[in-house]
Amino acid sequence: MVPMRASILKKVKRIVIKIGSRVLTGDENGLDHAFIARLAAETASLRQQGRQVIIVSSGAVAAGKRELGIEGRPKSIPQKQAAAAIGQSRLMRAYEEDFGRFGHKVAQILLTRDDLANRRRFLNARATLDTLLDFGVIPVINENDTVVVDEIKFGDNDNLSALVTNLAEAHLLVILTDIDGFYDSDPRANPDAKLIHLVKSITRETERAAGDSGSSVGTGGMVTKLAAAKKAGQFGVPTLMLNGTVPGILTEAFAGREVGSLFLPARESLNRRKHWIAHTLRPSGRVIVDDGARAVLSRQGKSLLPSGVIRVEGEFDRGACVRVCGADGVEIARGVVDYSHAEIERILGHRSNEIEAILGYKYGDEIIHRDNLVVL
Numbered sequence: 001m002v003p004m005r006a007s008i009l010k011k012v013k014r015i016v017i018k019i020g021s022r023v024l025t026g027d028e029n030g031l032d033h034a035f036i037a038r039l040a041a042e043t044a045s046l047r048q049q050g051r052q053v054i055i056v057s058s059g060a061v062a063a064g065k066r067e068l069g070i071e072g073r074p075k076s077i078p079q080k081q082a083a084a085a086i087g088q089s090r091l092m093r094a095y096e097e098d099f100g101r102f103g104h105k106v107a108q109i110l111l112t113r114d115d116l117a118n119r120r121r122f123l124n125a126r127a128t129l130d131t132l133l134d135f136g137v138i139p140v141i142n143e144n145d146t147v148v149v150d151e152i153k154f155g156d157n158d159n160l161s162a163l164v165t166n167l168a169e170a171h172l173l174v175i176l177t178d179i180d181g182f183y184d185s186d187p188r189a190n191p192d193a194k195l196i197h198l199v200k201s202i203t204r205e206t207e208r209a210a211g212d213s214g215s216s217v218g219t220g221g222m223v224t225k226l227a228a229a230k231k232a233g234q235f236g237v238p239t240l241m242l243n244g245t246v247p248g249i250l251t252e253a254f255a256g257r258e259v260g261s262l263f264l265p266a267r268e269s270l271n272r273r274k275h276w277i278a279h280t281l282r283p284s285g286r287v288i289v290d291d292g293a294r295a296v297l298s299r300q301g302k303s304l305l306p307s308g309v310i311r312v313e314g315e316f317d318r319g320a321c322v323r324v325c326g327a328d329g330v331e332i333a334r335g336v337v338d339y340s341h342a343e344i345e346r347i348l349g350h351r352s353n354e355i356e357a358i359l360g361y362k363y364g365d366e367i368i369h370r371d372n373l374v375v376l
């Protein structure tokens with residue numbers, strides 16, 4: 001066994017397994033029941049090793065498309081949502097039947113980004129997930145495609161799986177797709193592309209190697225998978241990308257064979273709350289800061305004070321998430337504000353000891369406290 005993999009995989013107790021549409025629907029047309037049956041068997045053996053499994057499953061649109069007789073990509077958003085509505089129940093029925101053969105119960109959880117962006121709902125979803133796992137049930141999570149609109153979308157299930165990894169405080173994210181792992185360039189375009197078994201860190205160069213999906217059911221291709229691995233890594237969690245179309249691949253990986261690509265987590269990981277601020281909350285405005293503030297935020301991890309702010313853009317309340325940008329417009333940090341846009345407009349450029357005289361009250365010295373600020 002490869003030593004680093006071995007020590008990482010041995011410690012893993014709670015796993016999020018993300019399954020792409022292309023794996024679930026081999027020919028992009030209807031569910032591949034043989035795949036789900038194999039997944040059930042492999043999940044059962046992971047459970048026997050004392051590991052907990054959470055599944056993030058795509059495939060609703062692909063499964064429903066066939067039922068509605070839609071060829072290629074659905075033509076409109078309502079068509080896609082209709083396909084998801086019919087496909088999601090087909091998907092769950094398949095999971096229920098095949099996992100049931102191994103004595104495992106599954107539970108459906110459909111989420112929108114709003115559910116996780118609201119801290120109370122996030123904690124509530126977390127408690128439900130924990131309870132299901134305590135009962136030995138395997139949660140099967142998907143985006144709530146039927147009702148979702150752009151503003152509250154995760155966008156793709158790679159992203160959803162990274163956020164679920166944080167939600168569940170999982171130890172490993174496994175991405176099952178239709179290719180052997182991450183290559184140094186898109187293998188569809190370059191037949192000489194090489195598989196990379198170990199990605200120590202996701203750099204700009206790594207990102208340049210990632211291409212899009214090229215299928216009528218997948219969303220995002222390798223670009224969104226790398227983004228997901230990066231997000232999980234920032235939370236201290238490694239990602240293992242495997243070819244789900246190869247029978248026995250999960251079992252092989254956990255037995256220590258060097259299959260697929262392992263992405264190591266970042267050395268400095270964000271705590272749970274900061275990860276949530278950076279990746280789950282939707283920024284609702286921008287606070288533009290001067291060069292001095294930019295330097296201390298980036299290098300010294302300080303709080304953002306009113307004296308360093310030069311402009312506010314957008315309307316937001318106290319407690320909202322905003323982008324912190326330099327004078328050149330480049331986003332340098334993201335954080336939760338202690339003052340609304342209207343209040344910041346009045347106190348910007350002033351020293352913190354003047355806040356009370358200007359507003360007549362004061363919540364604190366900072367526009368964004370360093371505990372609520374994530375430097376990007």
Ligand SMILES: Nc1ncnc2c1ncn2[C@@H]1O[C@H](COP(=O)(O)OP(=O)(O)O)[C@@H](O)[C@H]1O
Nearest residue numbers: 020021022177183185186209211213218221222
């Ligand atoms: N550097 C790369 N390495 C591997 N695959 C890549 C790369 N760039 C683009 N791809 C494409 O990404 C596809 C997987 O993404 P996607 O179609 O979204 O699958 P899924 O349905 O599993 O999410 C692969 O089939 C491959 O064609």
Ligand SMILES: N[C@@H](CCC(=O)OP(=O)(O)O)C(=O)O
Nearest residue numbers: 021058059060061156157219
């Ligand atoms: N929520 C959608 C899947 C969206 C998605 O990200 O698909 P994929 O890139 O195949 O993981 C569905 O169930 O069809």
